[in-house]
Amino acid sequence: MENRIPYKIYLEESELPKAWYNVRADMKKKPAPLLNPGTGKPMTLEELSVVFCEELAKQELDNENAYITIPEEILDFYKMYRPAPLVRAYFLEKALGTPAKIYYKFEGNNTSGSHKLNSAIAQAYYAKKQGLKGVTTETGAGQWGTALSMACSYFDLDCKVYMVKVSYEQKPFRREVMRTYGAAVTPSPSDTTKVGREILEKFPGTTGSLGCAISEAVEAAVSQEGYRYVLGSVLSQVLLHQSIIGLETMAACDKYDIKPDIIIGCAGGGSNLGGLISPFMGRKLRGEADYKFIAVEPASCPSLTRGKYAYDFCDTGMVCPLAKMYTLGSGFIPSPNHAGGLRYHGMSSVLSELYDEGLIEARSVEQTSVFEAAQYFARVEGTLPAPESSHAIRAAIDEALKCKETGEEKTILFGLTGTGYFDMVAYQKFNDGEMSDYIPTDEEIAKSLANLPDIK
Amino acid sequence: MENRIPYKIYLEESELPKAWYNVRADMKKKPAPLLNPGTGKPMTLEELSVVFCEELAKQELDNENAYITIPEEILDFYKMYRPAPLVRAYFLEKALGTPAKIYYKFEGNNTSGSHKLNSAIAQAYYAKKQGLKGVTTETGAGQWGTALSMACSYFDLDCKVYMVKVSYEQKPFRREVMRTYGAAVTPSPSDTTKVGREILEKFPGTTGSLGCAISEAVEAAVSQEGYRYVLGSVLSQVLLHQSIIGLETMAACDKYDIKPDIIIGCAGGGSNLGGLISPFMGRKLRGEADYKFIAVEPASCPSLTRGKYAYDFCDTGMVCPLAKMYTLGSGFIPSPNHAGGLRYHGMSSVLSELYDEGLIEARSVEQTSVFEAAQYFARVEGTLPAPESSHAIRAAIDEALKCKETGEEKTILFGLTGTGYFDMVAYQKFNDGEMSDYIPTDEEIAKSLANLPDIK
Secondary structure, eight states: OOOSSSSOOOOOOSSHHHHHHHEGGOOOOOOOOOOOOOTTOOOOHHHHHHHHHHHHHHHOOOOSOOOEEOOOOHHHHHTTTOOOOEEEEEEHHHHHTOEEEEEEEEOOOSOOHHHHHHHHHHHHHHHHHHSEEEEEEEEESSSHHHHHHHHHHHHHHHEEEEEHHHHHHHHHHHHHHHHHHTTTEEEOOOOTTTOOOOOOHHHHHHHHHHHHHHHHHHHHHTTTTTEEOOOSSSSSSHHHHHHHHHHHHHHHHHHHTTSSSSEEEEEEHHHHHHHHHHHHHHEEEEEEEEEEEEEEEOOOSSSHHEEEEEEEESSSSOOOOOOEEEEEEEEETOOSSSOOGGSSSSSOHHHHHHHHHSSEEEEEHHHHHHHHHHHHHHHHHOOOOOOHHHHHHHHHHHHHHHHHHTTTTOOOEEEEEEBBBTTTTHHHHHHOOOOOOOOHHHHHHHHHHTOOOOOO | OOOOOOEEOOOGGGGGSEEEEEEGGGGGSSOOOBOOOOOOOOOOHHHHHHHOOOOHHHHHHHSSSEEEEEOOHHHHHTTTTOOOOEEEHHHHHHHHOOOOEEEEEEEOOTTTTTHHHHHHHHHHHHHTTTTOOOOEESSSSSSHHHHHHHHHHTTEEEEEEEEEHHHHOOOOOHHHHHHHHHHHHHEOOOOOOOHHHHHHHHHHHHOOHHHHHHHHHHHHTTSTTTEOOOOSSSHHHHHHHHHHHHHHHHHHHHTTTOOSSSEEOOOOOSHHHHHHHHHHHHHHHTTSSOEEEEEEETTTSHHHHHEEEEESSSTTTOOEEEEEEEETTTTTOOOOOOGGOOOOBOOOOHHHHHTTTSEEEEEEEOHHHHHHHHHHHHHHHHBBBOOHHHHHHHHHHHHHHHHHHOOOOOOOEEEEBOOOOOHHHHHHHTTTOOOOOOOOHHHHHHHTTTTTTOOO
């Protein structure tokens, strides 16, 4: 076994990035602004501050500053679980017999089990700094809710989580982790909000969706004194916080003279993909280097590969601002795919713009082939991956096998966003041969897209 | 926040220990030998090799060699998840307001979720080297079974796991992790073995115990061609492999000039405690340094604090060799304490001897206070601990609070053996206020001890 580059590269604590990187500053064409659904005009700081903490609203609107200093309190928390390792997948390379060099940035070494903690602690910090009582949010797979409950516990904030019903049922233990950190968890849609009651009436028996849970969480935030809403993906502020993933990865690559040719991430709302690629994209935008970026999404919820680039609501209940993004329509309720974190109808405006400009490629993969990759990876590399992360593994393996055919020694880097320890119901289905693939028909997607809001 | 010592100390890959440390070599009085239950004489290499791989049988009998080289193949595997971090618990210290300095060695950053992988990979390696088809074992909490299934998958060995029934039911997802790695899992007692059928007949409705699952796994091994039995704790060979924990900890301590006053570990069969303290105990035995060692066991299964130091069977079915150890009697079936990994009637012969000589202290703690410590630790330090590990956390917090009273700036080191991600049924009970404490009566223990084998 080659030993020049260690199996796991850990940066020193002192090498932890001191500022987040804002890719919007280097984008020639900026992502389209959020619009007020009432007026059709760009959301102002004042309007955004009704829903979000003020500092986060500022970050949401900031297309100019390339670096934003990470507050000391957040850096302290980051030291609990960061820098995260960049792993050389020696065992995977050997098992595949590929000449490719494979690396993955592993974000699963914390109790939330994913990268979500990077933004959760930032959002909790700004809420605390603003003197709020608490925050509300939605969670799909439960990773974001867990991360937020940990962050709120650290800053002694109240935490109300609306959890997509199908995940709430498939992952009862996630709920207990959140409760252990002091959060209140409600399955969504619920009868605790107006929008939840409406959705339940319209779609009885629905297993819920992220878009629907968002509507409930936003309503719960704006209808209570001292609360704001926080979101684990999609927003530009989240991509900003998640840039810590890419910054650490880039620092480790530079330190060991690793030059990735291909950078791969799973894509739901875009938090992980955006965070991982941001600094590399910055280099590409500035003409300093070139990379092939691949977004991997589930075939059951293919916003980039089969959606439309248009203004749409971020939530099913249509209470949120409008965002221009690749979308399947805010009414699209995906099949109960086990990668709960990827069951979102739209994609980050930043990534949507970059994709529209041809700076990112996208592909969709089917569930069974994703779990085949997951099991293979677990057995070879030791770590049992989250279903979401396994979309990236699938694509990385496919790229490595192409290299095996062509003999090319490409360097492939992917984001291993988290662990699958709370996804064993899905693994059980796979182990029992009972996993099914679902691909929406063109008619289904067309029907959902027919209801896009009428914005020129 | 003090920054001289980083929050997490990661040794370099090149600093990974190259040999295990065998504390028996430095013990003046050696641990009592395993006895053949038929003849009452010490087990020979030949006899042991019927049950264990030959190389492991040699390690079991080796009281002389202080260092045993770790084979390259095992070192390669260790690099997947080792060196494990030594964490300075700055947040815990601050929350407690103690002048004590607290450190923990964290063994949970791998998919088995615990330190068990350290010995699993060694035992699988020697089985493969001997040309065996597969191995059988028992598992309590499921950590050992998971670790072994990962190790067997790596070396392409068949893996049959007998899982204590109460854990099998409380932790269905553990079973799926093992299956994902290709293992076959059977709840114990089962009707697949003679000893299992006998136990079921004698104790219908039993929730099982480690001792009982061991009997089944041993029977399954010796009754099939090409199989051997492997065990995740108690045995001296296991403590040898687990010395990697202590060796890394000691190297990190020496590198940063950390001098522990108190070293704490949870104690079930002794694998973690023995592994953590071995090299430090070596220094103590050689008169080079002094430490206070504390073994922490559950009040529901108090082998050190309330058991007897005597020869006993290692298993309920009395098919294994006899070991001299602190024991509650091989017929002792502990209450379904949630710390499944600590539900064993006996204690490693090595640790029993050291304890008997007064070189280790022991205390027992009750379940509810253990979960209080677990929840507190999770909220303050971020990591959700395994119930087993939380016994050590309880004692570490208690020692740190003593320092707060006395003003002493002691350095406290404990082993955080793993994470509690598969223990959420237990956490749920705690969150719902439905956790109960159970302490066996003197009569119960006396009754169980009355059946000790008649060895002088």
